[in-house]
Amino acid sequence: MSAEPVVIDGGDRSCVRLLLELRAHLAELAPGTVVHLMAADPAAPLDLPAWCHLTGHVYLGPVAQAPTPTYALRVSADPRPTSPESPWRPR
Helix, strand or coil, X not given: CCCCCEEEECCCXXXXXXXXXXXXXXXXXXXXXXXXXXXXXXXXXXXHHHHHHHHCCEEEEECCCCCCCEEEEECCCCCCCECCCCCCCEC
């Protein structure tokens, strides 16, 4: 597990694309790793906690004092899979 959070810049991608990319990033990280996701999409504060609940990753909330909207989560040891083309649907 990394002591420093892994930072992923989601830029202005829509949440659908962002979740597809996030899922791929998280698959490469050790369980327990904390990730700070920067995301400008206004739906991110709603979609990210719901996606974490669906997949089993732990949503830690917004990152205080971040210069851009940033959300923290912890990688699960046993995430639940989602559809390859629809990251918001269970497999």
